[in-house]
Amino acid sequence: MDVAVRPVRVALVGNPNSGKTALFNALTGAHQKVANYAGVTVERKEGRVQGTSGRSIALLDLPGTYSLRARSPDEEVTRDAVLGRLQGEVAPDVIVAVADATNLRLVLRLILELKAEGRPMVLALNMFDIAERQGLRIDLERLSASLGVPVITTTATRKRGIPELVSAIEAAAAPAWSEAHDGAWVAPDAAAIRAAHGHAEQIMRECVHPPERPDTLTGRIDGVLLHPVGGLVILLALLFVMFQAVFAWATPAMDGIEAVFGILGTGVAAIVPDTGAVWPLVQSLIVDGLIAGVGGVLVFLPQILILFAFIILLEDLGYMARAAFLMDRIMGGAGLHGRAFIPLLSSFACAIPGVMAARVIDAKRDRLTTIMVAPLMTCSARIPVYTLIIGAFIPQQTVWGFASLQGLVMFGLYASGIVSALAVSFVIRKVLWRGAVEPFMMELPAYKLPDAKNVLFNLWLRAKIFMQRAARIILPLMILVWAASTFPYPPAGATGPAIDYSFAGMLGQALEPVFAPIGFNWQMVVALIPGMAAREVAVAALGTVYAVGDAESAGSLLGPTLAAQWSLATGLAFLAWYVFAPQCVATLGVVKRELNSWKWMWVMVVYMFALAYLAAFATYRVAVALGGG
Numbered sequence: 001m002d003v004a005v006r007p008v009r010v011a012l013v014g015n016p017n018s019g020k021t022a023l024f025n026a027l028t029g030a031h032q033k034v035a036n037y038a039g040v041t042v043e044r045k046e047g048r049v050q051g052t053s054g055r056s057i058a059l060l061d062l063p064g065t066y067s068l069r070a071r072s073p074d075e076e077v078t079r080d081a082v083l084g085r086l087q088g089e090v091a092p093d094v095i096v097a098v099a100d101a102t103n104l105r106l107v108l109r110l111i112l113e114l115k116a117e118g119r120p121m122v123l124a125l126n127m128f129d130i131a132e133r134q135g136l137r138i139d140l141e142r143l144s145a146s147l148g149v150p151v152i153t154t155t156a157t158r159k160r161g162i163p164e165l166v167s168a169i170e171a172a173a174a175p176a177w178s179e180a181h182d183g184a185w186v187a188p189d190a191a192a193i194r195a196a197h198g199h200a201e202q203i204m205r206e207c208v209h210p211p212e213r214p215d216t217l218t219g220r221i222d223g224v225l226l227h228p229v230g231g232l233v234i235l236l237a238l239l240f241v242m243f244q245a246v247f248a249w250a251t252p253a254m255d256g257i258e259a260v261f262g263i264l265g266t267g268v269a270a271i272v273p274d275t276g277a278v279w280p281l282v283q284s285l286i287v288d289g290l291i292a293g294v295g296g297v298l299v300f301l302p303q304i305l306i307l308f309a310f311i312i313l314l315e316d317l318g319y320m321a322r323a324a325f326l327m328d329r330i331m332g333g334a335g336l337h338g339r340a341f342i343p344l345l346s347s348f349a350c351a352i353p354g355v356m357a358a359r360v361i362d363a364k365r366d367r368l369t370t371i372m373v374a375p376l377m378t379c380s381a382r383i384p385v386y387t388l389i390i391g392a393f394i395p396q397q398t399v400w401g402f403a404s405l406q407g408l409v410m411f412g413l414y415a416s417g418i419v420s421a422l423a424v425s426f427v428i429r430k431v432l433w434r435g436a437v438e439p440f441m442m443e444l445p446a447y448k449l450p451d452a453k454n455v456l457f458n459l460w461l462r463a464k465i466f467m468q469r470a471a472r473i474i475l476p477l478m479i480l481v482w483a484a485s486t487f488p489y490p491p492a493g494a495t496g497p498a499i500d501y502s503f504a505g506m507l508g509q510a511l512e513p514v515f516a517p518i519g520f521n522w523q524m525v526v527a528l529i530p531g532m533a534a535r536e537v538a539v540a541a542l543g544t545v546y547a548v549g550d551a552e553s554a555g556s557l558l559g560p561t562l563a564a565q566w567s568l569a570t571g572l573a574f575l576a577w578y579v580f581a582p583q584c585v586a587t588l589g590v591v592k593r594e595l596n597s598w599k600w601m602w603v604m605v606v607y608m609f610a611l612a613y614l615a616a617f618a619t620y621r622v623a624v625a626l627g628g629g
Contacts, residue, residue, distance in 0.1 A: 007048070007056040008173045009090060011081060013114065014098035015107050016064030017321060017445040019126040021045075022156035022454060023098055024061040027166070051170045052163070060092065063359075066106060068113045072367075073359035082114065094172050095121045096165070101131035101138065101153070102446040104208055108200035111147060120172040121149045124165055128153040130446050134218075135211025143207040157316075157451030218447060222322070231326045242310045243414060244407040246303045246383070253302035261295030285482055292543045294475055297536050300384040301466055307380060308462045309455065311348065316450035320345065325444070334422035335429030336373075337366040344370070344421065347377035348414075351587045354379075355594055369428050371594060372604055373421040375587055376580065378414045380466075381535040385578050386413055388539050392559035393571040416579050420611070477530045477537050481544045485526070499545065518577070518616040519570040519624075528583070535583045569623035576619040581612035 014020040028047025045061040062081055063074035070076040077086070084091025095114055099107040114121060123144075125131075131138065144151040150168045154161035225231050265287045272283040314320055324341035331340060339361045347354025354374040361367040378386075387410075394406050484504040491501065499505045507529070508522030515525055523545050531538030543558050562571070582588060582605055592601040 007058040008051070008094060008169065009058050009060070009092045010094045010096055010169055011060045011062055011092035012096050012098055013062050013078060013082060013110070014064060015066055015100065015110065018064070018098050018100045018107065019156050020064065020098040021061055022451075023124060023126055023154060024059060025454065025457060026154075026156045026159045026162055027059055049166060052167055053170055055170065057166065057169060065110065067110060071362040082117070082119075091119075093120065094169055095119050096169065097121060097123045097149075098126055099123060100445065101125040101128045102134060102136065104138075105200065105204055108203055109196050111149075112196050112199060115147060115149065122165065122168045122172050123147060123149050123151045124161075125151060125153045126156055127446065127448065129155045129158070129160070130448055134446070137209040137211070139207045139209075143203070146203045146207060157448075157454050221447065222444070225319070225322050226325060228326075228329075231322070235323055235326055238310075238314070239414070240411055242307065243411040244404055245310070246306050246407070246410060248404060248407065250302035250306055254299050257299045257301065258295070261291055261299070264295075265291045281486070284486065285479070288482065288544060290475065290478055290482075292540075294478060294540065297384055297540050298467070300387055300536070300539075301463060303383050303387060304380045304466060305459055305463060307348070307383070309459060311345070312455050312458050313450050316448065316455065318445045318447045321444050331422070331425075334426045336369060336422070336425045337361050337363065340366070340370040343374055344377050347374045347379060350379050350381065351375040351377065351584065352590050355587065355590050358594070368595065368600065369425050371591060372428060372600070373425050375582055375584070375591075375604070375608065376417050376421040376424065378417040378579070379535070379584075381584065382413075382578055384536040384539040386410060386575065388542075388559055388562070389571050389575050392563040392566075393568055413575060413579060420580065424607070473537065478540055478544055481526075481530055481541050485545055504545065517620075518613060519567070519573045519620040520577075520616075521566070521570070524570075524574065528581075531583050532585055535578065538578075538583070567624075569620045572623050573616040573620035576615040577612045579612070580608055580615055582608040 012020050012024055024045065024047060027049045047059045047061075049057045049059060051057050060081065062078040065075040065078040067075070068079045068082065070079040080086045081089060082092065082095065097107070097111045097114060099111070111121075111123065125138070125140075140151050140153070150172065152161055152165045152168050154165055156162075225234060268286050268291065269283060272286065273279045274283055311320075314323075320342070323345075324339075327341050331337070336344075340358070343354045343357035343361075345354075346357045351374050354377065355371050358367050358370040358374065361370055390406050390409050394409050397405050399405050399408065481504065484507075485499050485502050487502060489501070490498050494501060500509075504526045505522065508526040511525045512520070512522040520528075523542065526545055527538040527541040530541050539558075542562070546558060546561050566574075588601055588605065591604060592598060595601070
């Protein structure tokens with residue numbers, strides 16, 4: 001492509017929690033795509049923005065880093081992207097250094113390292129409105145002169161300073177520079193590091209002045225939220241409210257989605273005839289396979305979005321870093337590094353980004369331990385399974401005068417995942433390797449009010465990903481489950497249900513003896529098999545299997561159908577199985593790529609299946625002994 005017309009390549013670089021991704025979203029809006037870098041599993045987020053001159057600007061949002069010396073895989077990707085070393089990547093024309101205006105000390109050292117590369121650069125002072133409210137006085141002209149780069153103040157969540165930043169990027173762009181630059185870079189020695197640190201401290205003294213009337217509100221809030229006892233109580237209370245909301249707030253929306261799919265199924269059944277050689281099969285495929293299967297998963301979208309809304313709001317408020325600080329002592333006692341809190345928290349959404357987020361941990365052993373326990377955290381894909389079984393077997397009643405019993409059970413399942421992750425990490429540290437866990441140091445971001453548009457945009461992205469997953473994975477799997485549950489037809493004179501003679505029925509009945517000790521019937525075994533592709537597929541598979549036997553059992557009647565055919569002990573054992581079982585092939589694939597090891601992936605498979613079987617066995621036997629059989 002001609003250099004004169006190709007897009008300007010811009011890399012966003014900054015410390016973690018600097019608002020870099022919020023700035024990226026403000027610049028690109030919906031014009032962004034997410035993939036992985038070639039040869040590595042680090043997420044690559046790229047977007048486009050139109051410059052004032054009409055020239056296109058290609059923005060790359062790089063992982064957060066504190067230095068180009070790169071102590072973790074994430075930081076290595078950022079360093080190599082800046083230097084033009086990544087496979088299939090070209091060095092950026094301009095670097096936008098994104099800094100938290102309320103906390104410049106650490107980022108100044110990174111800016112000096114980037115400046116030493118000689119690359120055109122712009123400094124975006126993000127969260128500048130918060131710095132002003134706190135009374136910080138930043139001499140912008142002197143800061144720009146000291147660093148030798150233009151300084152633009154921005155507030156990403158409110159899109160303030162965005163036009164000025166785009167203009168500064170265009171002014172700084174030097175298209176021929178990256179073609180001429182050879183990417184040579186030498187890691188600084190101890191003397192150079194000390195010199196850079198001294199220079200950064202000098203810039204801080206000259207350009208950043210503390211407020212004349214210090215804001216003590218943040219200190220007072222942290223005095224409560226970071227209290228070693230009171231802070232943990234508040235954190236547990238927030239988690240408790242979150243899981244209560246998952247059930248209480250989502251019900252109207254779930255009922256609406258269920259009604260839509262019910263109307264859709266009824267409408268299709270009325271349009272497609274049920275006579276002839278082929279039409280009954282077509283009707284069964286569409287109504288019992290596709291509509292009942294996919295609808296049985298999409299109905300849980302409101303609960304998943306409520307969970308994500310809490311996580312996004314707490315992240316934007318600045319509370320998540322405080323939660324990591326609170327959990328550091330507990331996690332350190334279990335052999336986990338304090339930085340593991342963020343990957344484990346990400347695993348509540350999905351284990352895949354949780355496993356990938358472990359790259360922020362420097363030490364290889366700490367990173368391996370975190371990856372091995374991340375899938376034990378209760379991901380959003382388990383919500384459909386948990387909700388279905390809890391709704392079928394746990395009564396809708398209030399305990400203690402205010403709490404939902406179903407919400408308490410959900411909270412208990414999440415707590416079980418957390419406790420088991422801590423227990424497994426403790427065993428790993430004691431059995432495989434010993435030694436003190438490295439100290440945990442992090443910057444606490446300033447408190448800030450979440451931006452409604454940013455929250456809604458992130459929720460829309462999550463909903464879009466979930467629906468794409470339903471179309472890409474669940475839909476074809478439901479066709480396979482339907483076909484396996486329908487063919488071959490029962491022989492002449494057969495007296496049992498048609499599904500008993502199908503491929504699914506034969507496979508389930510062949511494997512049933514293995515699962516009989518934990519109370520599973522063959523229909524459950526059939527659901528577990530496609531559920532290996534994605535956990536939530538088990539719900540759709542159960543809906544399809546039971547709908548084949550009785551078309552009226554699809555949709556909203558699946559829960560009552562299971563309650564009628566399973567014992568309470570079986571339902572509880574199924575929940576226990578899903579707390580531990582590695583029912584997600586995609587996660588296992590990411591673990592293999594992340595650790596570059598088949599051995600550790602198979603260790604994970606074996607230990608998680610063993611835990612699942614033992615937990616289900618113990619749950620089933622105890623429940624039977626207590627009269628739940």
